[in-house]
Amino acid sequence: MSFRLFAAVVSCCCLMACGAKKTATPDDAAAGDVNADAGLDIASDAPPVDDAAADGSDQGTDAQDGDTDQTITDATLPDIPANCQKTCKIAATGMNKACGPDGCGSVCGFCSSGQICAPDQTKCIAPCTKQCTTLAGKTKMCGDDGCGYGGQCGVCDAGFNCGIDFLCHPNDCKPDCTGKVCGDDGCGKDCGLCASIEYCSDAGLCVKSACAGIDLVKGTCDGDVLLTCQGTDALAKKIALDCTTVLPADTKTCGFDIPSQKNACVQKVCKPSCKLPDGTVKKCGDDGCGGSCGSCPTGWGCPAGVCEPQVGAACGGVITTIGKCVANAWVYCQNSKVAIMDCTALSETCVQSGAGAGCQ
Secondary structure, eight states: OOHHHHHHHHHHHHHHHTTOOOOOOHHHHHHTOOOGGGTOOOOOSSOOOOHHHHHHHHHHHHHHTTOOOOOOOGGGSOOOOTTOOOOOBOTTTOOBOSSSBOSSSSBSOOOOTTOEEOTTSSSEEOOOOOOOBOTTSOBOSSSBOSSOTTOBSOOOOTTEEEOTTSOEEETTOOOOOTTOSSSBOSSSSBSOOOOTTEEEOTTSOEEEOTTTTSOTTTOEEETTEEEEEESOGGGOEEEEEEGGGSTTTTSEEEEEETTTTEEEEEEOOOOOOOBOTTSOBOSSSBOSSSOBSOOOOTTOBOTTSSOBOOTTSBOTTTSOSSOEEETTEEEEEETTEEEEEETTTTTOOEEEETTEEEEO
């Protein structure tokens, strides 16, 4: 190494060690060739940047975009210990939570879109409209909300209990059932219950309902008549509809309607029968549904479900020249036509034998 090169290297090292100042060129600034740790100052024609102004400018842009930032402080954050143990099991029942808080600032699970977490947090359910109004139109102070899963319309304060009237009553309430066999005892409980065909009157007495014996949900069939009930308790009224009068007339009867799952006036379904009221089987005639229970030879009659020969009708291979006794008449075949001799008119009796039949 020459002496001149060695002197140049030593001079550069001395300048750097002594903290010599360097004026940054525009190219250096653009390239970011600045080493603050080395103590180098950068000279630039650009004005200094005011951090506060920059922040304010940014906030203004956010405001224009509708983005309103809120400052979160320690007071707004839950106090969660570092060693927090998640609780996703219900202590009373041992069941796992499907959703709801885990006790450590998070949740045990998420519900699908359109579902909500059930009050007991064991499952996700479809939203339910709470039923917190009684049939009489009164607001329930407490008790079940009709949506299941332990949902309540309200909870009574300490020292009170929820009665069957869905009102809160003091625990030391003294019931009064004087002269009553049913109804409210004044403390949210019953003085007694009425039979299913009765209702409790305002006086606390069981009264037979006008709709006794009628299925209040499905209705009841009494032959072709459909029985339903309108109103409840003292206002109950039995409605009777003769289905045979529903147009077209005599085409309907009372029966179970599958679509509505209730009794209603439905189309008649004919059930053929080939039996007489006394149980005798019919050999001929109508089956009640337009069909036939059997046929007779041409010209024969069927007055009572039994084929009977008629004078002049074809013998049909059933009646022979010897004939047979039918009741007290001798029926025989003559010239291929049926002939009948009334033995009673002759004061005789029709006698059937191996050789034939006849009036004797």
